[in-house]
Amino acid sequence: MSGATLCYQMLNVMCPMHVILNRNGDIGFAGPTAQKLLPDQSLVGRPFLDVFEIKRPREIKSISALREKAGMKLHMQFRDPPHRELKGVLMEGPEVGQMIVNLSFGISVVDAVQEYKLTAADFAPTDLTIEMLYLVEAKSAAMEASRQLNSRLQGARIAAEEQALTDTLTGLKNRRAMDQILADLIVEGESFALMHMDLDYFKVVNDTMGHAAGDHVLQQVSKIMLNEVRSRDTVARVGGDEFVLLLRDVEEPEIIEQIAKRIIKKLSEPIHFEGERCEVSGSAGTTLSRNYPVLTADKLLGDADVALYESKHRGRGRHTFFSEELREKERDPAQATSREPIVKHA
Amino acid sequence: MHGLVNRAIQRFVVDSYGNAQWAAVARNADLGFVEFEAMWTYEDSLTPRVLAAVCDVLDRPYDELMEDIGTYLVSHPNLEALRRLLRFGGVNFLDFLHSLDDLPDRARLAVADLVLPRIELREHNPHQFSLNCEGDIPGCGHLFTGVLRAMADDYGALVFLEHQGVEEGVETVAIALLEADFAEGRGFELGVSV
Structure with a gap:
């Protein structure tokens, strides 16, 4: 060969x-x-x-x-x-x-x-x-198992977020927590005040200075509100720039008025973010549980909403108590102006 | 113990006996959950507890159960990926037998923290072999008996397998390769769309 x-x-x-x-x-x-x-x-x-x-x-x-x-x-x-x-x-x-x-x-x-x-x-x-070729297949199979695990974890995370009671940005109670606490207060028959507060000019800050500035403002605003209430009260962020305060055992409207005014005064002071001034203010409306023979959460929130609207209507930066006259005024087409409900019910 | 091992037991029960039986196993073993995650690590003590619970719930002897799990791993359509990975070991059953020594290393290449039983093939003559297995869980010899039986089918080889007992934790399976090309076997193409 x-x-x-x-x-x-x-x-x-x-x-x-x-x-x-x-x-x-x-x-x-x-x-x-x-x-x-x-x-x-x-x-x-x-x-x-x-x-x-x-x-x-x-x-x-x-x-x-x-x-x-x-x-x-x-x-x-x-x-x-x-x-x-x-x-x-x-x-x-x-x-x-x-x-x-x-x-x-x-x-x-x-x-x-x-x-x-x-x-x-x-x-x-x-x-x-x-x-x-073996490795390509083995790694693909292992990656697929990992991918499935990740997607299950992601699902669990979403479920956990849905069950969460805290607003992640501000650390305040969220809408769901507020609903639960309000329902408990109604069942317990305690006397309390429900204050609905809305930031004025927040959209301007967000639009002109960016979301980071907006987020910073929301965090500072949350601190201000928490500082002005007692530990047994509840402060919840229920929407973008909307807050609900549940104040327990307060009978005197004057005290509530003082709390609201102190919060609004502090909100009106400029908040600094990266060397820039963010200027917002707050409008608020309150209703008192003792004024109702029969309490429902929707009724309380709706009435506080009407009072809040009155504050906005009168030029912002102020606080109003709900009264039946406001409701009448709102129903009167001659005085009422069309408006969107401020609390978006979930 | 690696989640893949626990998950395999779970899938065996679910695919062969249904979800209700697996839920009963999970309760019986006092797991506190129903789903094993393939890519997590669990306490070693969990696996023997689950196997005992499977025997209890299904009323099956332990050794028989282990062999059934081995067969299931190779032959069930839901685990086609695993069968394919094993087929990469050799072009025929004899080749596959000789690749078994590499199996734990191959598994580690795919999943770095997966530890398989130590196995060793001994060739007595061209038709007589024995496989020594030593694992953390008793009965891995029975498990491999099931795997080998199903792989022989897959290659179309005629074999006689016998578990020969345990000595100092090492289980031995006798393998008689009667005919390498006994039947058609199942197809295996190298490339599949992954």
Whole structure:
């Protein structure tokens, strides 16, 4: 057996995706896996550079130029669609003028095994392609399990947020918490005041100075309100710039009026954010539980809303108690102006 | 114990016996939850408790249960991904047997913190083998008996398997490869759309 024949047998096992070029640059032989690259036709007999375009190191047009690239990594692609890219390396063969090009799919191997219907037997036993395909699948399966876990955690987080009772921006009670506390107060029959407070000019701050400034204002406003009430009272943020205060055991309207005025006065002082002045104010309306023979949350909130509207109507920055006259005034088409309800009932 | 192991037991019960039976297992084992997360780690003591609960609820002997879980892991359509990963081990059943020594390393490549039982294949002659398994949970020999039986089917090989007992924590499974190409087997293409 000649040395060349031994060499060819060795190549078929160790580099099954090789081609052997004769001295003219025609493909004289294709290894068992290389034969599968053109399923409908034979590689053998065709000029190598007619089948493959060498893209790097740089375009190579002649066989003599190709011969000079021995030992270098070649980037090439099929001239025919779908122009699959391959990697290759070339060396002189055992016979005069011969060149041997070993080919590989590189990173596109996952698509290539499907396209050419390759099996483990098409790769050399030492080739890591099968291990790589295994890893791609194993990692995809593991990633999918992680993705599912993440999406379940995300769902749990949303559910937890839905059940939360705290407004995350300000740390105040949120709308849901306020509804619960109000319902409890009504059931317990305690005497309390419900104050609905709305920031004036907040939209201007948000629009002209940005949401970060708006968020800062809301945080400062929350602190002001918490400072002015007792620990057993409730301050809740029920909307963008709307707050509900539930003040327990207060019988005297004067005391409530004082609390409201103190809050509004402090709200009217400029709030500084990154060296800029944010100017807001507050309008408020209050209703007292003791004025109702039958209490419902909707009625209380609606009446405080009417009183708040009156404060806005009278020029903002003030506080009003609810009275039946206000309700009458609102019903009277001659005096009423069309308005949106301020508390958006959830 | 890795969540994948616990989750596999859960899926075996759910896919073979239904959600109600699994809920009964979770109660019986006093889990405090129903769903195992595949990608979390659980206390090691949980897994034997769950297996005992499965035996209790389904009224099945432990060894038989372990073998059924092994078979389920390879043959149930819901776990096709796992069957494929095992098939990457070899082009035929003999090749697959020889790849078993690598199995724990292969598993670690996919999921770094997954620890499988230590296994070792011994070849007595071209048709007689034995597999030694040593795991943290008793019965891994029975589990591998189930896995090997299902994989032999998958490759279309005819084998005779026998659990030969435990010695110092090491379980031995005797494998007789009667015919490598006994039946058609199931197809395996290297590339699938992932």
